[in-house]
Amino acid sequence: MTLLIKICGLSTPESIDTAIEAGADLIAFNFHPRSPRYVELDRAAALAAHARGRVETVALVVNAGDDALSAIRSAVEPDSWQFHGQETPERVRDVRAVWGLPVMKAIGVSGPADLAALASFAPVADRLLLDAKPPKDAAYPGGHGQPFDWRVLSALPPHRPFMLSGGLTPENVGEAIRLVRGFGVNLLGVDVSSGVESAPGIKDPDRIRAFVAAAREAEGAR
Template identity: 50%
Template sequence: MSATPFKICGISTPETLDAAVASGAAHIGFNFFPPSPRAVTPDAAAALIGRMPAGIGRVAVLVAPDDALVTAVIAAGCTHLQLHGAGPERVAQLQSRHGLPVWLAAGVKTRADIADAQKAAGPADLLLLDAKAPNDAPLPGGNGLAFDWRLLASNRPQRRFGLAGGLTPDTVAEAIRLVQPALVDVASGVEESAGVKSVEKIMAFAHAVRSA
């Protein structure tokens, strides 16, 4: 069985981009939400994307984006749109308008949250299940939190889904074995500090995914 595809999210420097490419990441995420310590501008993302070989997904991480930002990140070279804070109507609108895969990220803490996430995703190409952010958290994701993956053991979404939230080189293999997602996604789990990626941790994460 082939290894689970993985995404390294929140890349912001040439060194860590090169490491993510070398690690075998299927997708690399660029965060366009200004409050995030991982945030980049469309111009900065374009410079990084220019270093990437073909065949790797370039995912724009967007929080309730307006149309101008969506247009800008596509012009920068992003090939996928990952939405936080959107519903099925916005997903369908962007799919129709731009002809690109659209993912919907949704927070999970309870079984009910999984059902709500499936409804919110609508026609999304991938439902990305993340840990639900605390009420006082400034970011909808990337908080280094995990939810109880056992919730998915008997309540799997009836659609293609990915797993995010608190994954690290030490936990991702267990998560893959337990959940069997279509994709695993890491941001804070391969960082030295908030927004600062570690080349060594990126490589360790990739090794752990392949060992699962």
């Protein structure tokens, strides 16, 4: 299976075009107000329309209520959700049933014990995203540019697919892919946000292209 590449936190038509032309498979719009990548609903709707039919669009939310999800679903029409908060397996199950869209669930990882959560989410989430845990005083979830120790992933069962996030960059994504796949686990894809930025929330076209190229090169080296 071809490695999936996801570029998260896009906020301009130009960055969308760059990601698509570079060969990304998924792009995400961030609806968490505290994030520097936050996009308001009207803007996200226009961006999603610009991308529609060319790439899979993902709506990233953090502990969003039904009203917020309904508004996003109606205005943006994303292809899937990304839950990046403290959502429970029951919440993931219910959202899939009500809105009929696939759900990607992000799970923060700092050590082997954090991998236990995968067993609860695997039956209800369409994709699992393993991300670095944020600093304790962080205003929003995610790796904040710092990777976790990828060696903990060697404990994963080979039948459980997952995507990798947290501190990935054009400089280290190839190393991450080669190392993790060397464990014999099922790496479905990679995800990046701050690692392709020139400043918080500002995507760098050259870094987007370099990230996708490095990931594809590592994928082909198997």
